[in-house]
Structure formats: C-alpha cells, structure tokens
Amino acid sequence: MIAWLDNESNSFPAIHTALKEPNGLLAAGGDLSPARLKEAYRQGIFPWYNQGEPILWWSPDPRCVLFPEQLHVSRSLRKRIRKQDYDVSFDTDFEAVVDACAEPRANGDGTWITRAMKGAYCDLHRQGIAHSVELRIDGRLVGGLYGLAMGKMFFGESMFSRETDASKIAFVLMVEQLQNWGYALIDCQVSNNHLKSLGAKEIPRAEFKRYLNKYLDQTSGHDWVFNPERLSFGETPR
Template sequence: MLTWLTRDSLSFPPLEKALQDPNGLLAAGGDLSADRLIAAYRHGCFPWYQDGQPILWWSPDPRTVLFPDELHVSRSLAKLMRRGRYQVSFDGDFAAVIAACAAPRDYADGTWITGGMQAAYLELHRRGIAHSVEVRMDGELVGGLYGLAMGRLFFGESMFSRADNASKVGFATLVEHLRQAGFALIDCQMPTDHLHSLGARAISRASFAEHLATYLDQPSSATWVA
C-alpha cells in the first residue's frame, strides 16, 4: 500500500516498502520544502512527478550509480576535453542550468522539473547543498547538470546538452573533481545509455542504503567555486 505523507512530518516509510510496479514508488504527498528534500535524499529516495500529479517519491531497485574510479572516458571524449572546445565551471549559474534542464525536449512530453521543483532546488543551492556544472562554448551555455552533495555522496538530478557531447564533458569533469575530493559514489537514479557509456552501473537498493549509512556524514574536501 502506498504511503501518503503529511506536511507536518518529514519521515518516510522504510525503503523496502517501495512498490515493485511501478518500480520504486515509495510514497506520495508532502511538500518540496528544503528540509523534506534533505530528509528524502538522506533516506534514499527522491521526488519525480509530472504537473498535475501529487508529489511522488521514488527509491528504485536496482539503483543506477557511478563509482568515481570507474568513470569511463572514451578516446574521442578525452580528445574533445583536451582540445578545450568547452569551458567548465561549478556553481556559476545554477538558475540557468536548472531552467535549461527543465526546457522541453524533442524526445519527451512535458517536464518533471516543474516550477515548484526549480524553486525548491534553488533554495538548496542557496543553502550550499545543491550545485551546478556549467559547460560553455565561446561564452554561451551549451550544457550542464545539477545535483546535491552530501558528505561523500553526490546525488545527480538532471543534465542537458545543446552541443555535441557537452553534457558528457561536464559530467566527466565533475566526476574527476569529486574523485579528487574523496567522494565515494554518484547517484544516477535511473539507467540510461548515456550514463552507462560513462561507467554507471546498477547496484541493489540494499547496497545503496549501505553506502548512504557509511558516507552521508563523512566530510569531503570538495570546493565549489563560481
């Protein structure tokens, strides 16, 4: 049975209560306050829903993740990065990145990054928890991604690309930055060919929960400079 959340409690049901069909649906309702979002990621779930739906909270099994040491950079991607065609920065324009991620795409109807979602993650950015990666070419924003950094874990949310391999360049640059800062795992949530080509793989929900328990409260040396 699906759990409905109330606004006066930040607690979530145990992850093993998530439905099998649809895979990982854990709860519905609640709100998108910064405190609830922080509680959700710490618990192992995330919001994902369409306009007109209640807020839906998910914890899929298996979970797609990337271990920084397993990043795969193809020869062509490495060559592109060496050429310096793209310039990559962190936290340079979070609002522009999340707005671009929310923009309509040819292969999808609508967006799950609603206005309420954008406002919620902007608040997390103001709190120093949510971070963006900007990829520019000749000063123009052509790619990027955003997510949350907690302890030695990074929770990826969405990425976009307006030029060939721009999002891959941004992601690979971020992963190397996180690896050097001692991050243990990057949560990619759901599988895509794009992520698998970069080294992402599936682990069980139970294994993901173990990584949360181990690394959420461990300090890292990551710096985020606009």
C-alpha cells in the first residue's frame, strides 16, 4: 500500500517506504502547488503520471544521476558540437520548451506532461526555480530541456529533439555550464541508453539523499544566463 496525500499538508512519507515494484512508487494524490513540488524535490521525490490518473509520486532506487565532471562526449558528438552552427540560450522560451517536450514521441508513446504539469512548472519558472535550455538553428527551436535548479543540484525533467543530436548538444553545453558554476550533481531520475551514453550512472537512493542533504542549501550565486566563453564545447574537460 502507498500513502494517499491530501491538500492540507505538503509532507511526504519517508522515501525508504517506496515500493520496490513498481520501483519507487511512494504516494498518490495531493496537488502540484509550488510549495509541494519544492518539498518533493528536496526529499528526492518527483511526480510522474498519465492524464486521467491521480498524481503519482516517485523515488526510485537506484537513482540515475550525472556527475558533471564525468560527462562523456563521444567523438562524433564532439565533432558535431564543434561546428557551432546553432545558438544556445537559457530561459528565453521556457513554455515553448515544455510544449516541445510534451509532443508525442516517434515511438507513439503519449505524453506524461499534462496541462496541470505544464502549469506547475511554469509557476516554478516564474519563481526562478525551473529553467530551460534552448537550442536553435537558423532561429528555429530544434532541441532543449528543462528542469529545476536548487542549491548546487539540477533536477532534469525532460528533453526534446527535432534534429539529430539537438537534445544531446543542449545537454552537454548545459552540463559544462553547470560544472563551471560549481554544481555537484544532476538528477536524471531513471536510467536510459540516451543518458548512459552521456555518462549518467545509477547510485543507491540513500547516497542520492546524502547529496541532497549536502548541496541543496548551498547558494549558487549566479544568474541563469548561458556564458560560452569558458566552455570547451565537448572537448576534453579543462
């Protein structure tokens, strides 16, 4: 059995009580208010559900993460990045990035980014917590991603690609920027081959929680503006 949340309190059950099957399912119900979402991420919990379902809250074990200094860029991707025939920006069109991430995938799967989810993350964006990365070619938005920045942690939510490697380029340049800003960890939530190819790996949930405890309350001290001057653009880290 999992806990059923109400709208009176933003508290969650302890993450170690999450189910093993399906992996990480912790609770259902509640709402997507900014206060509840911020508390969820602070505890290592995120929402993920389909249209027509109650809100489902997850904390899987193990957890997929990327340490910025362990970013892996393949030779072919490095060559593509070096061409620099694109423009990268942060936070110039958050809503368009979320809409693009919500588009149906080539494999025919539906979207889990419901209208309520979009509204919730747009609220967090207005509070300066949720951020987007945009990749444009000839002025056309072709790739990007969005997530939350809290302390020295970045919580990735979703990415999209309308051109080959567009989301990977956006991700690589964001990771390099975060590394320059001193971020300790990027939460990727659940592992897949796309993330593993970029250097993501799984760590125990308890270890992930220790990173939350250590880095969430550290101040970042930067504006969310893409600054390419100190980036390697996929080259061997400095």
